[in-house]
Structures are given as C-alpha cells and as structure tokens.
Amino acid sequence: DIQLTQSPSFLSASVGDRVTITCRASQGIASYLAWYQQKLGKGPKLLIYSASTLQSGVPSRFSGSGSGTEFTLTISSLQPEDFATYSCQQVNSFPLTFGGGTKVEIK
Amino acid sequence: EVQLLESGGGLAQPGGSLRLSCAASGFSFSDYGMTWVRQAPGKGLEWVSSITKGGDNIFYAASVRGRFSNSRDNSKNTLYLQMDSLRAEDTAIYYCAKKLAVGGRDQLDHWGQGTLVTVSS
Numbered sequence: 001d002i003q004l005t006q007s008p009s010f011l012s013a014s015v016g017d018r019v020t021i022t023c024r025a026s027q028g029i030a031s032y033l034a035w036y037q038q039k040l041g042k043g044p045k046l047l048i049y050s051a052s053t054l055q056s057g058v059p060s061r062f063s064g065s066g067s068g069t070e071f072t073l074t075i076s077s078l079q080p081e082d083f084a085t086y087s088c089q090q091v092n093s094f095p096l097t098f099g100g101g102t103k104v105e106i107k
Numbered sequence: 108e109v110q111l112l113e114s115g116g117g118l119a120q121p122g123g124s125l126r127l128s129c130a131a132s133g134f135s136f137s138d139y140g141m142t143w144v145r146q147a148p149g150k151g152l153e154w155v156s157s158i159t160k161g162g163d164n165i166f167y168a169a170s171v172r173g174r175f176s177n178s179r180d181n182s183k184n185t186l187y188l189q190m191d192s193l194r195a196e197d198t199a200i201y202y203c204a205k206k207l208a209v210g211g212r213d214q215l216d217h218w219g220q221g222t223l224v225t226v227s228s
Binding site: 032034036038042043044045046049050055087089091092094095096097098099100101 | 142144151152153154157166168169202204207212213214215216217218219220221
C-alpha cells in the first residue's frame with residue numbers, strides 16, 4: 001500500500017500568511033494526487049486534483065505542485081474561511097489512501 | 108446541483124449488520140464511479156470501497172474486505188454499502204462521494220454530508 005505522510009499535522013497561522021503543507025508518498029505516484037479541505041461537521045471539499053489543477057470554484061490563492069513522491073499545497077494569503085483541516089489523497093492505485101491531515105488554526 | 112444524501116447509519120451491536128444508502132441527484136449517476144470513505148471520531152479520512160459506473164469492478168480496503176459489500180442500482184440513482192460482522196473499529200462517519208471525471212482516477216469532487224455508524228454493545 002502507498003503511505004502518505006503529511007506535514008505538519010498542525011499549524012497555527014494568521015490571516016494573510018502564506019501557508020505550505022507537504023504530502024510525501026512512500027512510492028512514486030506521478031501526479032495522481034488530490035487535496036481536500038474539511039471543516040468541522042462537513043464532508044470534504046475537493047481543492048486540487050492531478051497534483052496541480054485547481055477545482056472549479058476554488059479561489060486562486062490555493063495552488064498545488066509536485067510529482068513523484070513529494071507534493072505541496074500552498075495558500076498564498078490565508079483567509080478566515082480557510083481555517084480547516086487539509087488532507088491529501090493518492091489515486092495512483094488501489095487501495096486509495098489519504099494523508100493524516102493538517103489542521104490549520106488561527107494564531 | 109449535485110447532491111448526495113447518505114442514510115441508514117445508527118447503532119449496531121458488534122457482529123451485527125447495517126445497510127447504508129446514498130441517494131444521488133443532479134448528475135448522470137450511471138456515468139460515474141462512486142466511493143465510500145469513512146472517518147472515525149477525531150481521526151483522518153479512510154478509503155473504504157470504490158465501484159465503477161456499471162458496478163462491474165469493485166475495490167475494497169483490506170480492513171473491510173469480506174465483511175462489507177458495495178453495490179449500486181443505476182435505475183434508482185442509489186449507492187449501497189452492506190456492512191456485516193461489524194466491529195467497534197468500524198465506528199465512523201461514512202461518506203459517499205462521486206468521482207470527478209467519467210474517465211480517469213478516483214479523485215472525488217462531490218461528497219455527501221455523511222451518516223454516523225456506531226458499533227457498540
């Protein structure tokens with residue numbers, strides 16, 4: 001199985017900050033990676049697919065990069081509505097797997 | 108507007124069964140693969156099972172294989188998860204989710220609100 005390791009697991013940031021979250025795969029997955037945002041009590045929301053493609057309707061302050069085993073999600077200027085938990089998912093092969101999540105909290 | 112509405116969750120005893128349903132609307136259900144994902148209390152997301160658009164290929168996580176059965180009825184626009192031999196570690200919110208694209212990989216662009224399954228005596 002492909003393991004995904006996210007870091008950090010928790011980060012505290014201020015509105016306007018640039019935030020970067022990393023997702024490392026235990027083996028190469030080309031660009032078969034998605035990023036999700038989840039707020040308390042809600043289902044996840046797709047932000048980025050195929051490692052770097054912004055899902056329709058998602059603000060352009062979100063971006064994704066990487067391929068192979070190392071990926072990043074960047075929020076260029078953190079907004080109040082961005083405080084949430086972010087998770088990566090590999091879709092290269094079954095079993096599909098998720099990273100452990102990164103909780104972004106207000107500093 | 109795409110909508111996915113899960114139902115069927117609740118309290119089950121260890122060794123018991125539950126059947127979850129996911130009613131889909133707002134898209135051509137029979138054109139898309141579908142996936143179940145769960146989230147234990149305070150934990151991360153865990154993939155459970157995926158089914159292709161025609162239901163001919165189904166994939167399961169090792170933790171549920173042989174106990175859970177994923178199926179769909181395209182005439183009713185509904186996805187199902189039959190859960191047997193339930194264990195305490197199956198306690199979680201269960202989400203159904205739609206595949207992003209007709210072809211391609213199982214990136215999930217729409218999710219339901221989830222249904223809570225609690226396994227306890």
